[in-house]
Amino acid sequence: MRANKSKRAPSDRTVGRLTLYRRILNEIADDGVKHVHSHALALRAGATAAQVRRDLMVVGYEGTPRRGYGVAQLISALTSFLDEPGGQPVALVGIGNIGRSLLAYFVGRRPNLSIKAAFDVDPQKIGRVINGCRSFDLSELDREIEAQGIRVAILAVPASEAEQVARRLVDAGVVGILNFAPVALHTPPGIYVENVDVTMSLEKVAFFSRRKKARTAG
Amino acid sequence: MRANKSKRAPSDRTVGRLTLYRRILNEIADDGVKHVHSHALALRAGATAAQVRRDLMVVGYEGTPRRGYGVAQLISALTSFLDEPGGQPVALVGIGNIGRSLLAYFVGRRPNLSIKAAFDVDPQKIGRVINGCRSFDLSELDREIEAQGIRVAILAVPASEAEQVARRLVDAGVVGILNFAPVALHTPPGIYVENVDVTMSLEKVAFFSRRKKARTAG
DNA sequence: ATCACGCTGTGAATCATTTCACAATTAGAC
DNA sequence: GTCTAATTGTGAAATGATTCACAGCGTGAT
Numbered sequence: 220m221r222a223n224k225s226k227r228a229p230s231d232r233t234v235g236r237l238t239l240y241r242r243i244l245n246e247i248a249d250d251g252v253k254h255v256h257s258h259a260l261a262l263r264a265g266a267t268a269a270q271v272r273r274d275l276m277v278v279g280y281e282g283t284p285r286r287g288y289g290v291a292q293l294i295s296a297l298t299s300f301l302d303e304p305g306g307q308p309v310a311l312v313g314i315g316n317i318g319r320s321l322l323a324y325f326v327g328r329r330p331n332l333s334i335k336a337a338f339d340v341d342p343q344k345i346g347r348v349i350n351g352c353r354s355f356d357l358s359e360l361d362r363e364i365e366a367q368g369i370r371v372a373i374l375a376v377p378a379s380e381a382e383q384v385a386r387r388l389v390d391a392g393v394v395g396i397l398n399f400a401p402v403a404l405h406t407p408p409g410i411y412v413e414n415v416d417v418t419m420s421l422e423k424v425a426f427f428s429r430r431k432k433a434r435t436a437g
Numbered sequence: 438m439r440a441n442k443s444k445r446a447p448s449d450r451t452v453g454r455l456t457l458y459r460r461i462l463n464e465i466a467d468d469g470v471k472h473v474h475s476h477a478l479a480l481r482a483g484a485t486a487a488q489v490r491r492d493l494m495v496v497g498y499e500g501t502p503r504r505g506y507g508v509a510q511l512i513s514a515l516t517s518f519l520d521e522p523g524g525q526p527v528a529l530v531g532i533g534n535i536g537r538s539l540l541a542y543f544v545g546r547r548p549n550l551s552i553k554a555a556f557d558v559d560p561q562k563i564g565r566v567i568n569g570c571r572s573f574d575l576s577e578l579d580r581e582i583e584a585q586g587i588r589v590a591i592l593a594v595p596a597s598e599a600e601q602v603a604r605r606l607v608d609a610g611v612v613g614i615l616n617f618a619p620v621a622l623h624t625p626p627g628i629y630v631e632n633v634d635v636t637m638s639l640e641k642v643a644f645f646s647r648r649k650k651a652r653t654a655g
Numbered sequence: 656a657t658c659a660c661g662c663t664g665t666g667a668a669t670c671a672t673t674t675c676a677c678a679a680t681t682a683g684a685c
Numbered sequence: 686g687t688c689t690a691a692t693t694g695t696g697a698a699a700t701g702a703t704t705c706a707c708a709g710c711g712t713g714a715t
Contacts, residue, residue: 231641232702238640242619256662265621269704272664284662285712307643316541320534321635329636332643370646373639395646397639401460403483407652411645413638417539418547420631421591421615422456423449425525425550427629428588428613434625450672474692487674490694502692503682656715663710674699684689 229277234301236274239264241297248290256287308335308367310393312384313375314344314354317399321373326350332371336363357384364391375399385412447495452519454492457482459515466508474505526553526585528611530602531593532562532572535617539591540568550589554581575602582609593617603630 229237243263247255257268257275264271275281275288280296282288309325311318311334318337325334337354339345345356355363364372372393376384381400388396395411398404401419404412447455461481465473475486475493482489493499493506498514500506527543529536529552536555543552555572557563563574573581582590590611594602599618606614613629616622619637622630 230702231645234641234644235634235637238637238644239634242636258662263621265623267704268662269706270702272662273703276664282663283712284664284710285660287662301640301644303643303647307646309639309643316538320538323534324635325639329640332639370649370651371639371643389652392651394649394651395642397635397642403457403481405483409649409652411642411649413642415633415635415638416453416457417542417615417633418460419453419456420633421527421543421550421589422519422547423452424613424615424629424631425521425527425589426452426456426519427449428525429521431588431612431627431629433588433610433612434607434627448672476692485674486692487676488672490692491673494694500693501682502680502694503690505692658713658715660712660714661710662712663708665707667705667707669702669704671702672700675697677695677697678693679695680691680693682689682691685687 233274233277236264236266236270237278237297237301240271240274241294241301244290244294244297248294253290254287255290255293257282260288302331306331306333307371308369309333310335310360310364310367310369310372310388311337311352311375312339312357312360312372312388313377313399314339314341314349315375318373318375319349321375322350322352326352334373335367335369338363360384360387361391364388364393369393371395371397373397373399374404378402451492451495454482454484454488455496455515455519458489458492459512459519462508462512462515466512471508472505473508473511475500478506520549524549524551525589526587527551528553528578528582528585528587528590528606529555529570529593530557530575530578530590530606531595531617532557532559532567533593536591536593537567539593540570544568544570552591553585553587556581578602578605579609582606582611587611589613589615591615591617592622596620 240260257271261268261271278296278300280293309332314337322334334352337352338357338360340357345354347354370393372388374381374396378400381402385396385404385406389406389410398412398414401416406412458478475489479486479489496514496518498511527550532555540552552570555570556575556578558575563572565572588611590606592599592614596618599620603614603622607624607628616630616632619634624630
């Protein structure tokens with residue numbers, strides 16, 4: 220089959236699914252399975268076989284007809300496509316409910332993306348080591364981010380502070396932000412922002428649950 | 438202007454933004470502002486003016502040229518479009534890190550969507566009242582959901598349990614699920630599932646932060 | 656060796672979403 | 686009352702994402 224020609228930047232949606240495929244492949248590999256078809260991947264990812272194949276076009280690894288994709292090879296192709304080789308340190312700003320959950324959640328989960336510094340304004344929360352991550356006063360944000368060369372940040376501060384903190388992050392060198400604050404950040408071009416808005420998500424679910432008939436119990 | 442003709446079901450994306458507009462409008466209303474233009478809403482929502490107007494076509498309230506939208510009227514139109522009149526009770530399954538954060542987060546935030554029952558398998562967590570919400574053993578899920586007529590659920594259990602719990606939820610009458618487990622749920626047609634996958638989100642941010650130049654501090 | 660089956664990769668078609676662009680409208684100035 | 690400038694609602698165009706459909710190929714069977 221022809222080699223990938225790296226046509227253009229993959230879409231946001233595609234990259235999201237690629238991370239999902241990798242996670243599924245890791246589970247499959249743990250089961251000792253060596254090969255997998257696009258159809259099987261699609262089933263577990265909640266997508267279609269055609270979409271899986273289309274998504275995989277960007278990663279530069281090709282399966283073989285009748286045999287499918289080599290699980291180990293595809294994992295390694297995905298990893299070299301998705302991950303920065305030396306790992307990417309992540310900063311967390313805001314050690315509230317959400318922030319602490321995230322610290323606990325990410326510890327050891329994706330070694331390539333470990334949270335290397337956490338920031339807050341509450342003196343009770345600073346100067347500690349939480350889940351293997353040192354916490355600092357917000358005033359040290361710029362210095363610490365520059366010192367560690369951090370380019371990815373998780374923003375988990377109150378909505379009223381988000382815009383201002385985002386600006387400081389960008390000025391310190393951050394180019395990607397995972398934003399949990401329920402506001403639209405206004406960042407310069409070239410900065411990637413992904414919003415997680417649980418209230419919006421729940422309201423969407425509630426809306427699409429209106430006036431629907433429940434299934435009869437089975 | 439012509440009246441809305443309720444052409445078809447609004448898209449997922451549109452509904453999400455409508456909830457966002459309502460939130461922004463509530464903030465604007467608190468500032469005592471009476472009218473707002475599509476352009477101002479767009480700025481705060483991170484959208485374009487045309488998109489705001491397009492989205493608002495579905496809600497059956499129209500602004501007036503030169504004056505824009507009446508803030509109070511638009512809030513009430515959005516609310517009658519988005520909300521079920523008597524409110525929608527919500528169930529939470531899984532009282533771990535995420536579950537507890539959500540309980541704390543949603544208490545009093547959207548009165549129309551209050552979490553009315555929480556479930557877990559850990560005996561230490563059941564039979565209590567956490568943030569005004571009673572917690573039950575998982576075995577009582579079906580009974581309690583049917584008794585309270587709950588149709589919306591938040592799924593915050595380990596990935597290995599998610600599929601099975603989702604099936605029970607659907608059988609008990611749930612038609613919309615906000616899924617925090619990192620697996621694709623296989624639900625019958627007509628069931629609305631919204632996934633929140635923080636690992637995927639962070640990996641997306643990390644990917645789009647690769648090989649980007651940081652902005653020079655200013 | 657040869658063959659047939661079934662899976663991949665991808666151009667083209669379809670479907671969905673966003674943006675453009677402008678007629679219709681109206682608040683406010685005079 | 687009349688005019689002007691600005692804003693809305695929306696048809697149409699543009700853009701983006703997904704699905705279709707099939708040529709081409711490698712595997713395993715014989």
